[in-house]
Amino acid sequence: MKKSALFAAICVPAFLAAAPLAAKTLVYCSEGSPENFYPGVNTTGTSFDASTQIYSRVVEFERGGTQVQPGLAEKWDISADGTVYTFHLRKGVKWHSNKNFKPTRDMNADDIVFMFERQWKQDNPFFKVTSPNHSYFDDMGMPKLLKSVEKVDAYTVKVTLNQPEAPFLADLAMEFAAVQSKEYADAMLKAGTPEKIDQEPIGTGPFYLVQYQKDATIRYKAFNEYYGGKAKIDDLVFSITPDASVRWAKLQKGECHVMPYPNPADLDAMKKDPNVTVLEQAGLNVGYLAYNTQKKPFDDVRVRKALNMAMNKKAIVDAVYLSSGVTAKNPIPPSMWSYNDAVKDDPFDPEAAKKLLAEAGYPNGFETDLWAMPVQRPYNPNGKRVAELMQADLAKIGVKAEIKTYEWGEYRKRLQAGESQMGQMGWTGDNGDPDNFLHTLLGCDSAKGVSGSNIAKFCYKPFDDLVTKAKVTSDQKARTELYKQAQVIFKEQAPWFTVAHAVQLKPVRKEVVDFKLSPFGRHTFYGVDIKGK
């Protein structure tokens, strides 16, 4: 038996070799190689894109949106106090197979428990495999939040939390919560190669991995037994192409169908190309300038307000973001539920700014630093240029800002430690929940210490009370109200100068049918079809 399996393993690739792929092949020109195929330890979109095709999660985000819908769990119950989640799993969900492993059972509660424990329990044999840094699991507060995860029966899992946490479901739809096969993990552990489960992944997702050639291609095939039905395309190929101009050349020639991250300079040509459509969507992100509210003179709200009025936001966005950004007035993007459109942005009014500054005791302005982001990000395509424009505007009201910058890692570390007076930063949403912006970036919890994401060190009780309450309320309507109020307080207190929300631009060839932009910036190909093949 073993011999024949070995023979098959050797022969099958030989027969497959150079066989042209089946009819419907979609080629995606991805921007880089994934770190591995285990999203639990990854933080980059590049790695998530590569693994999201393979795995399923307990719950899923709807395609192209942020609403949570059933995934491996068909339905779930939440206890009245919001601390106990009981997930009822789908039956008959099949696992992929590969040359090292043939599954003997369907997905069940053991796999869900394994997903949690691998990232949670340090004594789990897989905790340290590939990397002990379960970045998102930790950042979403899981270790503190989880009280217990129990298998009730083969298809029921009960998760008990230490306190109610409304965004918990949305967290479970995130990439880090991808469900791996416990049976495969056990088999690989026994074989002495536990890391294989992250390099040659087995999932229950719509595509299975056929071959990964580092820096060249990732090949997937549609999984016929996917619980949601087979994908419309037969083959999916990631053609790894790091250079944006080269990606565009490939798209023009039809060597790929979808490409991420176009060069802004190429956009005009892309929009004119008859074979290409450029899809657009305001992303789940925000670019901002944070005032360090614990340092003088920014501990005075009048100073922060004055500076907000002194800088010409529209001019900055027009000059630097071109067509890839819209001005921001709230800390959360307009595509997110609970966005408060009634909030009025601070007007651009240098005279009023000067007056307010005088009131605060700075009639002649003051000197400050202004930290410019050293890297390019969609929410801030050119930190230095943005800083220069801000500097020029501030000079007009007598504020002398000295532009500073550091290497990215160092920059982030120092900002989080509260070293700056004014610093540029940005955020891309993780789970589509307003909590992920308002509490994570502006709550008191993350203002403490030297590594929190709240770089304005903004800790204002009325605001914090609202976002903390919203965090433990299950009713979405009530939460919406709380977040809307929080946005009003945010504007009054002005811990940030909100700059822009980046617009996601995705050039796609015309023959691609029903490709949906993900607000999270993911590229998923289940449900996508190709015309004329």
Place this chain on the structure above:
Amino acid sequence: MPLRLFSIQDMLRFILTRVSLVIPTFIGITLLAFFLIRLVPGDPIETMAGERGIDVARHEQLKKDFGLDKPLIVQYGYYVERVLHGDLGKSIVTRESVLTEFQSLFPATVELAICAIIFALLLGIPAGIVAAVRRNSIFDHGVMGISLTGYSMPIFWWGLILILVFSVQIGWTPVSGRIDVLYYVEPVTGFLLIDTLFTEDEGAFLSALGHLILPTIVLGTQPLATIARMTRSAMLEVLGEDYIRTAKAKGLSRFRVVGLHALRNALIPVVTVIGLQVGVLFTGAILTETIFSWPGIGKWLIEAIFRRDYPVLQGGLLLVGAIVMSVNLIVDLTYGLINPRIRHNR
């Protein structure tokens, strides 16, 4: 001048001298590879944490797990000890062994480099000869002008221009990659031109060949320019020698004079230059591979710098350094074989 036959002793002494130079160079490479990357701000753990940053306590814990908390000199000691045992470590990012990753990517770079050097030799040597023979002609000036341009052209610019013209506008060549994604070739040797021959599918081989054209030209341009200029000046020197005049006076055909008497002697400096081009090819490969999405070690090393993947960078540089040194050593030795004067120069 009577030709003095070399003794085995001479040859051995020559080899030993050259090999003994390799050891300090090797130590130098380990030192450079180890300390230079650590001068770059940030560390692999921070880079892995990405946008989100990392908790200080967890950062310290992970540093400990990866052995990055020890004093640098101790880390270096461990590193050298492991290298001496043949262990280059595992990539911090992918957890694959550095050697395995190198082995899977190296053939792509070698394939490209061999094609580039063949391209440079096939065009460079004849161009240099003709330019020398027809000194000061339009052809001479043309060749020298073009080679100077070729030498000065930034690789990334040259690559993009070729892609725009030949792939996008005219449509003769594919844009990037090693083979059309429609062909699924299992790597056997890692050299696609060979692997595709095993598949008995003509299309696959032609596709691989087509994908090699532009990267070969881009990577081969600088060596081509150097070789052409070197051949020209070496030929000019030789063509002025007495024995060439004698050969001409004997009534030998121009082909024999240039092709046999002059070229053989002129080739000595050219061979040295070819040896030195190995280093140039590896440097050029870094950019060429990035532009053409060529899955070789150049791209791999660049990525390792961005991700602060210390083991990959150290191991990769060491292996590349070893290869460059070996090739140069071989060149030195063959050079000694060709020219006894060098062997006896002590």
